[in-house]
Amino acid sequence: MADLLLEIFSEEIPARMQKRAAADLKKLVTDGMVEAGITYESAAAFATPRRLCLSVIGVLEESPTLREERKGPRVGAPERAIEGFLRGAGLTLDDLTVRDDKKGQFYVAVIEKPGRTASDVIAEVVEATIRKFPWPKAMRWGAGTLRWVRPMHSILSILSKSEGAEVVPFEIDGIVSGDTTEGHRFMGNGRFAVSSFEDYEAKLKAAGVILNAEDRAESIWADATNLAFAQGLEVVEDAGLLAEVAGLVEWPVVLMGDIAEDFMGLPPEVLQTSMREHQKFFSVRNTKSGRIEKFITVANRETADNGATILAGNQKVLFARLSDAKFFWENDLRVSLEDMAVKLENVTFHNKLGTQAQRIGRIAALAREIAPIVGADADMAEQAAKIAKADLSSEMVYEFPELQGLMGRYYAQAAGLPQEVANACEMHYSPLGPSDDVPSEAVSIAVALADKIDTLTGFWAIDEKPTGSKDPFALRRAALGVIRLILENSVRFGLSDRIEDGFEEHRQPTLDALERKVYVSILNDYEQGVRVSEELVDLVGTRGGKDAQNINDAIPLQIKERHIRTSAKNLAEMYRIQKSGTEWRDHFIPARGNLIAFFHDRLKVYLKAQGITHDVIDACLAMPNNDDLTLLVNRVTALQAFVNTDDGVNLLQGYKRANNILAAEEKKDGVSYEGEPEIRFAESAEEKALFAALDAGEVAISTALDAEDFSAAMAAMANLRSPIDAFFDSTQVNSGNQIVRRNRLCLLNRIRVVMHKVAIFSALNG
Amino acid sequence: MNTETAGKPRSFQDILLRLQNYWASKGCAILQPYDMEVGAGTFHPATTLRCLGPKPWAAAYVQPSRRPTDGRYGENPNRLQHFYQYQVIIKPSPPDLQELYLGSLEAIGIDMELHDIRFVEDDWESPTLGAWGLGWEVWCDGMEVSQFTYFQQVGGQDCNPVSGELTYGLERLAMYVLGVDHVMEMPFNDPQSATPISYGDIFLQTEQEYSRWNFDVADTDKLLEHFVDAEAECARILAAPTVDPKTGREIIMVHPAYDQAIKASHMFNLLDARGVISVTERQAYIGRVRALTKSCADAFVLTAAGRA
Structure with missing residues (x-):
């Protein structure tokens, strides 16, 4: 060894x-x-x-010697075959051994690979x-x-x-x-x-090198916390920075220095970000005031002056860095958020989805719509949406993109805007990940939802959906954000309506532009005496062009000449309406369905992590109003709890039994037993009891559902378990009496109908 | 090191002269600044063009550099729209380039026993030059004092052999060595001389003038015209037949064409400082400048200086 x-x-x-x-x-x-x-x-x-x-x-x-035997051609085989074999094995004829089998003699090559x-x-x-x-x-x-x-x-x-x-x-x-x-x-x-x-x-x-990076990191952290502790301070934890710094030094020496008083007015996040990003300093916090008062830097060597020169140098650099941050901060404070927002007119969000300013306009309109539903003031939500992304054009965010939102909050506060508006600047990006906090303030909720719905509907409208592992616009994250915003705040709305609003915001500007183009094209055609120009056909299609021409022809010439502009305008408007209708039908309705399905997929992933199985969700997704996610999840949660109980399991068995019999008989008879069963044909006591239980159950379930009390609905269903079990135990469905048989099949159907008021039980794995 | 400059340097120009002497002693040709407005020493044809092709090269020079967006009216302690870079370019990069570099720091009075010198990852990329390289920012006590880059590609051409490039931000470095807190207070010549002149004596007024002009007064329509003119001229020069009809010699006019690329690049920087270029347009302008530098690089490798 x-x-x-x-x-x-x-x-x-x-x-x-x-x-x-x-x-x-x-x-x-x-x-x-x-x-x-x-x-x-x-x-x-x-x-x-x-x-x-x-x-x-x-x-x-x-390495051990390897021995390999290769079976070759028969003795006396054509020379070329033997030559080929020898070449492959890298041997000469003398090296081969000859062996016998039933059919005669053949060559064997024994190849030894000596150990290395x-x-x-x-x-x-x-x-x-x-x-x-x-x-x-x-x-x-x-x-x-x-x-x-x-x-x-x-x-x-x-x-x-x-x-x-x-x-x-x-x-x-x-x-x-x-x-x-x-x-x-x-x-x-x-x-x-x-x-x-x-x-x-x-x-x-x-020779001044600690080989193990973990040893270096440990020593840095121990020395840093000790230095801070000795002065009653604490180091702000930053595992990423610690790992990075441990990779920058072979011989770590921890030094602590002061932050000049000049910079204490800067937001602590700015101090921290500037120090971490530019200087790879740790921040040291006063435990009582929460202020960042000192920094820790890690040098790569010991010096005769115990790091005094190094620390002085670092302190000087920090002063210059923070002077820059202060310059940005003070410049930004001189500009109103409204003016910052104006600058976003020149910033492209996505080449098919317009500028950041246009995007903000859409978000503001959506936020206004959503505001009353989540209990926010519509004006305030709109105002918040209009400035929430303004800090993207601030100098500070240009320098430190990770401070987006946060700077917006500071600038809104400094401008004396309502606290809810300031908070929305920061919070409307949330939640960013599955463990990120969800905003709980109404204005923030409205803007956060509007932002994400605009993003999703926008990318759906231009058909840029995530595929496989590719999700460059983080649309899955946006959808999960919407789901968590709705569920964790118990927001009640039909997602379809909101999605429709979102699409509408994207659609109208497109239609406006189209209408304008058609109008100009018709005027041009008229001026040049062309019936239907290629340009017009390009815009509205051959049929559209003919339609336009027909309508145009139908307007009396003298009126047209006098009112050519009005007439072109009417035609363009008419075309817009027509186009809007077909586009709505061909493009947006499918896209809306697809987006809702995407939400449902994300919801499944989200709920699965909370122990809810796919079949339970499917059973509830098949119910009406499944785009009201709060309602959907209330139903799902109650159903999951129910199917986990003994009653639930047995009732599901009963349901399946009823369903199977019914399906088999309906298939055999070629009819469906959807009629109302009649109690007068009931024979056994158990059959009569089931009638009574279903009557009572239906009422109880409906009452509970009206109140959206799914637990109560489940409890009412649990009461059906024993009557159904008793019925199956005592009664043969396929009676010789055709009237009784038919009545019993209708009774089974009634079980299904009553239970389907709560969820589609056939989707459940039993 | 000669006796005149022994001991601690006392002025900005002392540091500059020591660098010149040091790199001269290491075999570099000491060139003079390029006579055009550039954003960095890399734009000097002694770097951009000479790092192409197989011929060995070693040069060092000061390059006045302009970054209109960094103007602060002379108020920021170390941010300037006009500043000096010291540039060293050696092809092929010698194996002891890091040691040579550290020697230059000692030559300007940085005591390696007292300071913390670090090589921190910084991949260099110049989209306008179609260039990239790998290397570091060199930190001295947490301050970036130089860029250290091994060029991998310039003007879209692979660098083979690879050049090593060192770029010192002279003001920043000098302020550090001289212990000055504000650039304008830095002694430019020897403070003991009959007429002591500070950096501010020379540059405070110009910083104010250029900051105002860059940010508010420069005529953006004119700048845009200059940009378009330079772009067209660059293409026109390179499109000329390679054989000069008058002399009958092959003369590819790379340097005149490259001058136009430099001009276009500077016009773009000025336009950018005025904030009239949107994010999407920005990419397009950068692409246009890159196309110019790329065509110059393509032409350079066909010339005597650029080929084997």
Whole structure:
């Protein structure tokens, strides 16, 4: 057994790529070794800014010999066949053995693959790994052709055994593997040789390098929290930043500095974002006031002045950065949100869906419609929608896109706008993910719903739906957002109506434009004395063109001349109405159905996570008003609870039994038993009891449903269980008496009808 | 290092001269600034064009650079619409380029034992030059002092061999080394000299003048015309027959054409500063400038300087 130590030393590897690269190195090298028969006990990979390292323990020193027998042609077979076989096996005729079988003699080639040394295999595998390494972005350097994330300088590759270590020799584009490496760029002291992983790790540490990124992260976090704690402060947690910083340093030294008083007026999120994005500083918060008062930076070295120069430098840089942020903040405060919104007229949202300003116009109209339903003031909702995205043109959001919404809130507050409006600026983007908070304030709800419905209807209108894993406009997320906004706020509306409103907002501008074009085209035709120009036909189609012409012809000439503009206008309007109708029928009605189905799909995914099965949802989706998601989910929840009970399970059995008999008999007789069963034909006591139970049940269920009390409806259904069971236990449906039989089949149908008032039970898996 | 500049530098020009001396001592040709308005030192043909083709190259120069959108009327401590970049370009990139670079920092008085120098990922891309490369921003105590890039592609052409490019933001770097908080307060010449001149003495007024002109006064219609003219002229120059009818020699006029591409690029920057270019148009303009630089790059590799 031997241990492999591999280190690829290069110029600084981007922090974000290090972890993945270490894992890839481990997988590619160990997979390649195992594939060539070199097994091992365990492996671990590490990364620092300047090196990827792999340590493999318990490596088999030589792969086992492999023996393969290949059956060849018969003895005396044509020469060409034998030659071909020899070529394939890489042998000569003398190497073959001859064996007998029932039909005679044939050749056998015994091919022995001798075992290979670990060193040979590793050299080959490492070279292949380096050449095909999956860096997100790789580069060439100098005059070479090798690609790596940054220029590669050396490769350390040794196999250490009890008798000592030896280099695994290979060369890649002029880089010869060896047993040396170097430590920290500034704290190290030249190249040194290593003999094992332990030796390597220890010597690196002595040369200012902590090999393990987790050790570096732990040490940073421990030192940072201690420094802050000593002054009664706390470090704002940021796991992503911690991992990144651990990838920027080989020898972390934590330093804490002050934020100048000048910047305390900036929103804490701005301080935090500016420090994190630009400087990779941690924010340090005063636990009492919540203010960000200090920062923590992580240097990559120790210095004689204990980091004083480094800290002073960082503090100065921060001052300049925050001066910029302050410049943006103060400039933005001088501009009203309304003026910022105006700038969005020049910003394209999507080339088929117009500018951001047009989008905002649509959202504002929708928000107005939705406002009364969610209990918001319509004017306020419209006002909020009109400025909610205005901060997209602010300088601060241009600099820090992740502050969108939040800056809107600050600017709205500063402008003295109502708090609900300010909150809507921030909250209308929510919820962004499945665990994100859902807005609960009415104005925010209205704008958030309007925003998402506009997005969904817009992309549906231009047929840009998500397919498979492709969802570039995050439409699934938008639909889930709508679902959560509705459910978590118990909003009651028919989604179809809202979707229709949304489509209408997209449709009207298109129709306006069309009407204008048709009008201009008719006028042109008239002026040029053309009956129906190609341009007009292009716009309205051949038939439309003829229609336009016919109508045009029908208007007396003298009237036309006097009122040509009015006449063209009327024609264009008429065309618009016609076009609007056909488009509505051919395009928007299918799109609306499709979008509702998309919502239902997303709802299923959402409810599944809450333990609700697909069949229960299907049973409820088949009921009327299924586009009222709150109602739908109330029904679904009650039904799921019911089918989980003993009564539910048994009632479902009874239902299925009734349904199966009915289906079979209806098929056999070729009729459907939809008539009203009559109690006078009931024979047994159990049959009569079932009549009574269904009568009572129907009333109770209807009352409960009218009150939208689904639990009560389920309870009423539970009461049907024993009468149905008793009926089936005691009574034969297929009576010899045709009148009784028919009546009983109608009774079974009645069970179905009554239960279907609650949900379509046939959809349930029993 | 010669004795005159030993010890800590005392002025902006001292730092600049030390860089010139340092890179001269490392074998670079010390060029002078290009005589046109550019957004960065990369636009100098000594970089954009000379990094193409197989011929070795090593040059260093100061390039005055203009970024109209960064104008702050001279008030921001380190943001300027006109500033100096120091540019080093070496082809093929030598294996010790990082060490050479660190040596240049020591030459201008940055003590490696006291400061924290870091190479932080920064993939460089210039959509107007059709260029990209991988490298870092170099941080000194958290401040970006240089860009360090290995060019992979320029003008749509693969760089082979690869050039290493170093770009120093001179004002920022000098302020740091000299311990100055506001760029306008930085000594330009030796503060002990008979006539001490500060950076602000030279540039405060011009920053104000250009900020006002860039943001509010520049005639956007005219700028747009200039853009269109430069674009047309660039194409016209390159469309000319490669053999000059007068001399009978093959003369491909890459540099005159490239000058027009630089002009168009600067007009675009000015238009952008005026905020008259929408996001969608922006992409289109960038594409138009890129088309110009690309056609210049394509032509350059056919010339004596650009081919084997």
